[in-house]
Amino acid sequence: MLGNWDDLRLFLAVAREQSLSGAGKLVRLDPATLGRRMARVEKGLGATLFVKSPTGYALTEAGTQLLARAEAAEQTMRMATAGVAEPTDHLGGQIRIGAPDGCANYLLPQVCARLVAQHPGLDIQIVALPRVFNLSRREADMAIGVSAPTAGRLVVQKIADYQLHLAAAESYLAAHDPIEGIADLQAHRLVGYIPDMIFDRELDYLAELGMTRVPLASNSVSVQVNMIRQGGGVGIVHDFSLPTTPGVKRILTDQVSLSRAFYLIRHADDRRNLRLSRFADALAQGVRAEVIRLEANT
Known part of the structure; x- marks a missing residue:
């Protein structure tokens, strides 16, 4: 038979998360300890509650029957503690x-x-x-x-949705030829992704501008932004990064505007x-x- 409410609580966590690791995070137990607790519950009931596989823990027929009873008991417990329990929107x-x-x-x-x-x-x-x-x-x-x-x-x-634009450091713009149109970018250093490390086609921003050579490149957005901030060149930046990047300003906003x-x-x-x-x-x-x-x- 099922020992106590704590055993039932742990069973519910494993049944819902369908894994010891996921349930362990919820009930703050390491997976090995939780696995032993579930084995003890199964032994006490004389029934196999889960089918274990590399993809997780799936309920058996006996487990499904126990889940319905456990959820009913849980609801009864909640009703009994209404008004003294934690707020329903509590997260842990x-x-x-x-x-x-x-x-x-x-x-x-x-x-x-x-x-x-x-x-x-x-x-x-x-x-x-x-x-x-x-x-x-x-x-x-x-x-x-x-x-x-x-x-x-x-x-x-x-x-x-979020917006992206070309940007450069004010120091870079002051030291180089004016950028008044997309064609002017050919005379400037570009900052962007490492071409063969772009993991999503949505990140291939420079391809939309017909740019192929990227003298300063990184697979990290934050590294790219810092390259631009240090006067490395011109690149596409997230608009939401600019408030924390002093000295960098958007350029050609009427000609280049991307949305992702x-x-x-x-x-x-x-x-x-x-x-x-x-x-x-x-x-x-x-x-x-x-x-x-x-x-x-x-």
Whole structure:
């Protein structure tokens, strides 16, 4: 038989997250300990509750039957503690976000700082990498991308459009020939991505301008911005990065204006996870508001 409410709580976490690692973040137990607890529960019940595989923990028929009873018990517990429990919008546990480094450097720090201030039990990890995250391998709980994936069991939510323009340091512009049109760029150093390391076609900004040679290149947006800030040349920058980049100004805004979008990407199996869904909504709202605020100050 099931030992106590704590065992039931742990079972619910594993059933909903479908993995020991995901459930462990929620209940603050390491996967090995949680695995032993679930094995003890199965032994006590005399039934196999999960089918274990490299992709996670799937409920057996016995597990599905127990889930219905466990959720009913959980609802009863909530009703019994109504008025003394934590607010329904409380968020806790660890959540890992994968994001391109432009978003990770210029948007997520302030958004996530506000979220953990509002939810003291919440631990947020930001993994900033210039590549696409594999949510099927659980590299992150959710990811922000610059294009909407069309393959895989994923849930995609558009967060916001954002704008990009050509920019250069005021010191660079003062020391070089005027830039009055796109043709003038041929006489100037360009800053941009390393061509063979562009991981998403939406990032191939310079191709739209017919530019092929990039004397100063990096696979990192923040490195590119710092190259521009140091007078390295002219490059495409996110408008939302400019308020924190003094001495850099947009140029040719009437001739070159690009628009892209951020998308919040989650694994389809997480749709029924209320905690991750609430966090995803709060994150999307925060990033959207921050893009609007920063772009208004360019």
